[in-house]
Amino acid sequence: LEGTFQDISIKRSSEEAMRLLTHRLTLALEASKVGIWEWNLQTNELIWDKQMYDMYGIKEEDFEGAYSAWEQGLHPEDRESSTDLVQKAAKGEAKFDTEFRVVWPNGEVRFIKALASLDYDENKKPLKMIGVNWDCTGVKISEKKILAMNTSLERANEELSQFAYRTSHDLKAPLTSIKGLAEFMKEDLISQDYEEVSKNIEKIIKHSTRLENLVADILNLAKADLQKSEAEDFDLYDLMIDIKEKYQEIFNSKDVKLDINFTKGFSLYTEKIRLQQSLSNLILNAIKYSSQERECRFVKVSASKMDSAVNFLVEDNGLGIPKEKHGEVFKMFSRFHPENAEGSGLGMSIVQKNIELLGGKITFNSSNKGTTFKINIPLERKK
Numbered sequence: 001l002e003g004t005f006q007d008i009s010i011k012r013s014s015e016e017a018m019r020l021l022t023h024r025l026t027l028a029l030e031a032s033k034v035g036i037w038e039w040n041l042q043t044n045e046l047i048w049d050k051q052m053y054d055m056y057g058i059k060e061e062d063f064e065g066a067y068s069a070w071e072q073g074l075h076p077e078d079r080e081s082s083t084d085l086v087q088k089a090a091k092g093e094a095k096f097d098t099e100f101r102v103v104w105p106n107g108e109v110r111f112i113k114a115l116a117s118l119d120y121d122e123n124k125k126p127l128k129m130i131g132v133n134w135d136c137t138g139v140k141i142s143e144k145k146i147l148a149m150n151t152s153l154e155r156a157n158e159e160l161s162q163f164a165y166r167t168s169h170d171l172k173a174p175l176t177s178i179k180g181l182a183e184f185m186k187e188d189l190i191s192q193d194y195e196e197v198s199k200n201i202e203k204i205i206k207h208s209t210r211l212e213n214l215v216a217d218i219l220n221l222a223k224a225d226l227q228k229s230e231a232e233d234f235d236l237y238d239l240m241i242d243i244k245e246k247y248q249e250i251f252n253s254k255d256v257k258l259d260i261n262f263t264k265g266f267s268l269y270t271e272k273i274r275l276q277q278s279l280s281n282l283i284l285n286a287i288k289y290s291s292q293e294r295e296c297r298f299v300k301v302s303a304s305k306m307d308s309a310v311n312f313l314v315e316d317n318g319l320g321i322p323k324e325k326h327g328e329v330f331k332m333f334s335r336f337h338p339e340n341a342e343g344s345g346l347g348m349s350i351v352q353k354n355i356e357l358l359g360g361k362i363t364f365n366s367s368n369k370g371t372t373f374k375i376n377i378p379l380e381r382k383k
Contacts, residue, residue: 057104
């Protein structure tokens with residue numbers, strides 16, 4: 001009788017230890033979001049624990065409990081490769097250690113990491129496959145973000161190198177010229193050739209102006225990244241009138257007419273400074289590259305609202321952008337008609353950066369009949 005009590009006591013102790021171990025394992029699996037599954041290769045029955053249902057976005061009562069149910073949940077692009085691998089693994093021909101995507105009933109796509117091993121009978125025939133799944137969507141998203149960040153950094157480093165080289169070159173050239181002209185002036189003053197001194201002073205002023213404009217454009221390019229401006233209410237027509245008045249002398253000197261194709265009362269709520277800089281740059285470019293062969297030279301600015309965005313058109317009948325240069329329009333230091341107007345070639349880079357920082361997009365069409373820039377900007381919603 002004493003031996004019987006001891007056996008019962010040992011059995012109960014073992015059962016309690018097993019219960020505690022199972023409880024701890026369940027807690028560990030829930031905390032780690034790992035799901036366990038078992039596939040009976042003889043009956044084709046597939047058994048899932050609670051974590052698996054959560055991972056596949058379905059309810060237990062909706063699960064058919066068969067291999068086909070798992071297969072149907074796979075992403076169409078991963079279905080063939082995943083089912084091929086699991087079939088080979090079930091025959092002992094491959095290791096089931098893989099990643100695949102599943103599509104939830106609501107359409108959401110999740111990434112799953114899966115591992116499995118085989119159980120065999122006494123004749124070494126595969127009986128069942130036991131495996132684990134865990135959702136690695138967060139990891140995949142992080143990897144994608146890191147990859148995108150690395151790509152962005154590599155591109156930024158390349159652009160920075162090009163920027164440093166081109167800026168150094170464009171700064172050095174006028175400085176070298178100014179230095180040379182100053183030496184000539186020194187000699188001319190000694191020889192009292194004041195007429196030549198006067199000519200060289202004009203040249204120095206011209207080179208200094210080029211330097212001043214280049215530095216201003218470099219600062220504007222940097223400012224586009226660094227400046228912080230809040231969205232505000234303003235009237236687009238008033239903004240255009242301000243631009244027109246600011247550059248009226250340039251309009252007159254080039255005999256270019258500015259047409260504003262909307263009226264007062266066109267209200268917007270967005271970052272006014274960035275939009276003003278972008279429109280000003282596009283309009284100034286249109287003036288600078290207007291065609292003297294046209295009897296009536298114009299720049300037209302149109303705007304229209306649709307849903308939560310506004311579309312702009314900035315049209316001109318100027319020289320246009322050479323077709324072979326269309327891919328370089330928004331690159332730094334790109335210039336297409338240097339014989340017609342001077343510039344740093346940074347203007348369009350500044351425009352694109354500002355538009356992108358507004359969450360928008362800029363495209364264009366151009367020929368020898370003129371150029372049209374199209375801008376789409378999502379409007380800020382008032383808080």
